[in-house]
Amino acid sequence: MIDTRQTEIRSRVQTIVIMVVSILVFIALFIGIRSYEERVAVQAIRLAIEHRVDNVDYAQAGKAKDIDSLWAVYGPQKELTEEEFYRLADPIVASHHTYLPLFIALMGGVLNFVMLGMGVNAAMRARQLHKVLESKEMELKRSQEKLASVTVIDELTGLANNRHFHQVLSTECRRAVREFSPLTLMLIEVDKLEAEQLPENFADQQAGLIAEVLKGAISRPGDMAARIDTGRFAMLLPATNEQSPVLADRLCHDIHDIELGGHQLSVSIGISTLQPSALLTAEYILSQTEAALHEALQSGGCQVRAITEDPRDIPVTFSN
Numbered sequence: 001m002i003d004t005r006q007t008e009i010r011s012r013v014q015t016i017v018i019m020v021v022s023i024l025v026f027i028a029l030f031i032g033i034r035s036y037e038e039r040v041a042v043q044a045i046r047l048a049i050e051h052r053v054d055n056v057d058y059a060q061a062g063k064a065k066d067i068d069s070l071w072a073v074y075g076p077q078k079e080l081t082e083e084e085f086y087r088l089a090d091p092i093v094a095s096h097h098t099y100l101p102l103f104i105a106l107m108g109g110v111l112n113f114v115m116l117g118m119g120v121n122a123a124m125r126a127r128q129l130h131k132v133l134e135s136k137e138m139e140l141k142r143s144q145e146k147l148a149s150v151t152v153i154d155e156l157t158g159l160a161n162n163r164h165f166h167q168v169l170s171t172e173c174r175r176a177v178r179e180f181s182p183l184t185l186m187l188i189e190v191d192k193l194e195a196e197q198l199p200e201n202f203a204d205q206q207a208g209l210i211a212e213v214l215k216g217a218i219s220r221p222g223d224m225a226a227r228i229d230t231g232r233f234a235m236l237l238p239a240t241n242e243q244s245p246v247l248a249d250r251l252c253h254d255i256h257d258i259e260l261g262g263h264q265l266s267v268s269i270g271i272s273t274l275q276p277s278a279l280l281t282a283e284y285i286l287s288q289t290e291a292a293l294h295e296a297l298q299s300g301g302c303q304v305r306a307i308t309e310d311p312r313d314i315p316v317t318f319s320n
């Protein structure tokens, strides 16, 4: 999120600092030129007086920066009265004064007004831009949320993601009951490795390899492989009968054959094949399969546990 307040405060402070600095620069210029003019006038007066006064302390007179200090040098000579001195000095001073310092001061004032206007204008435009940006950010956020809600693919593995899996699971449960067909669900969990430190990205690479095995294992229309958590996968197999543990065993072995970074991969699998009945809901088949997986994990991992119903045990069907 953009911090509008901070940016506004910063630009205001910048404008004020620039204005203060420029005012100081113009004051320095004004004073500098005034004193330069005065020094030039002083030198002119010194030259004008020197041919009228004897025993002048030239070193002191050369150092005089303004008219009064020049008079302090000539005054003690008593050869010039103060009135005479200033009568001589005033026209010289007047002829050396220009309107340049005044012009600079005026320019400084005008420039500062212009800068103030530009600063105010820039602040207003910045505020407008921030408003536009904020609304665009909101739009982007809404689009991202919308996109996330329609995304069905797990980015890491290319399998279905957790949300999509749960949507399809509910649909398939209802379809299985309506079409009087068995439904198989497999939950596959990565076994914990007995290693102190695993290579970087190990978990991601492991997930990728397992996903490849799962994708390669199924070919029937309607089959679905999904990654539903960091180290957890699911296979949803519609119209798949109680022979399904054969497939689970095969997967378990195939994954165990894979080596990654010197470690042999290992998974535990819980599988359940349920026949169509009033019990067949997403929650029920998930809980059955979870229980089977839990047993496989509790038994030391790298194995399959199955809960399968025989079609002959389920006498009733219904449609929903």
Ligand SMILES: Nc1nc2c(ncn2[C@@H]2O[C@H](COP(=O)(O)OP(=O)(O)OP(=O)(O)O)[C@@H](O)[C@H]2O)c(=O)[nH]1
Residues within 6 Å of the ligand: 217, 218, 219, 220, 223, 237, 238, 239, 240, 241, 242, 243, 244, 245, 246, 247
């Ligand atoms: N849904 C589904 N189930 C499968 C698939 N492959 C195997 N199975 C299940 O695993 C069981 C044993 O598989 P296999 O040893 O390959 O025997 P199969 O009966 O020849 O399997 P198919 O060639 O897929 O008919 C099958 O009876 C199915 O229950 C598959 O691609 N999709």
